[in-house]
Amino acid sequence: xxxxxxxxxxxxxxxxxxDEFGILKPARINSSGYRIYGRPEVDLLQQILFxxxxxxxxxxxxxxxxxxxxxxxxxxREHHGMLLEKRKQLDxxxxxxxxxxxxxxxxxxxxxxxxxxxxxxxxIDDNEQAYGKEVREKYGDEAVDRSNKQLLNMTEEQFKAxxxxxxxxxxxxxxxxxxxxxxxxxAQHAADLHRQWLTSHWGNYSPEAHAGVAQMYVDDERFTAxxxxxxxxxxxxxxxxxxxxxxxxx
Numbered sequence: 046x047x048x049x050x051x052x053x054x055x056x057x058x059x060x061x062x063x064d065e066f067g068i069l070k071p072a073r074i075n076s077s078g079y080r081i082y083g084r085p086e087v088d089l090l091q092q093i094l095f096x097x098x099x100x101x102x103x104x105x106x107x108x109x110x111x112x113x114x115x116x117x118x119x120x121x122r123e124h125h126g127m128l129l130e131k132r133k134q135l136d137x138x139x140x141x142x143x144x145x146x147x148x149x150x151x152x153x154x155x156x157x158x159x160x161x162x163x164x165x166x167x168x169i170d171d172n173e174q175a176y177g178k179e180v181r182e183k184y185g186d187e188a189v190d191r192s193n194k195q196l197l198n199m200t201e202e203q204f205k206a207x208x209x210x211x212x213x214x215x216x217x218x219x220x221x222x223x224x225x226x227x228x229x230x231x232a233q234h235a236a237d238l239h240r241q242w243l244t245s246h247w248g249n250y251s252p253e254a255h256a257g258v259a260q261m262y263v264d265d266e267r268f269t270a271x272x273x274x275x276x277x278x279x280x281x282x283x284x285x286x287x288x289x290x291x292x293x294x295x
Contacts, residue, residue, distance in 0.1 A: 227285035236290035259287035
C-alpha cells in the first residue's frame, strides 16, 4: 500500500479511506494485514485521481466508477479531451499575460480586443478555482462548460451590458430591502435582472435552476459573502425575491 501511495503521490491514509469509502478496494489483504493492490486497482486509482483533479466529489466519483456501465477506456478519452481544453484555456491565459507584459514594457502594442479576451479567460479561471467544484457538482460539467463558452464568446458590448444588469440588480435589491418586502416591485425587478444576468451566462433559462442558484447563495458562505459585502442580508433577500419570482413562472 505504501508503495502505491508513494507512486500516486497520495498518503497511505488516503488509500485506507478510499477502501473504507468503498471506492477502491485492495485486490487482497495478506496474512500480515497489508493491503495488496494489482494492476486493475492501480488503473482505477488513476481514474479516481483524474476525476478529483477535475473537481468531482468522492460521492460522484464513486457513483461513476462503481456503475455497471463504467468504461475505463471511454473515461480516459473523456479525461484527455477535458485536459486538452484546460490546456487550451491555460495557453490562452499565458499568451495574454505575456502580451500584456510586452505591452507595458513598450515592446508591442496590445489591442483592447486582446486585453478583453484575456480578461474573460482570467475571470473564468478565477471562478473555477473559487466555485468550480461546488457548481460542477450541482449543475454538471456540461452546463458549466457551456456557460464558460458563452462568456468567452461575448463581445465587449455584451459583457458591459451584463455587468450593467448586475449593478442595476444590486441597486434594486438595496431599494427593496428598505421596504423589507421581497414580493415588492423593486425586489421583483431585481429578481428579473438576476434572471437576465443568469441567462446571458447560461444561454437558456429555467425557473427551477434560477431558484437553485439563489438558494446556493444562502447555503454557501462564499456566495453569501459576495452578495452581503454590498449590504448585510442581501443574499437572503435576493433568495426570497427569486423564490417568489420563479414560483410565478412555474
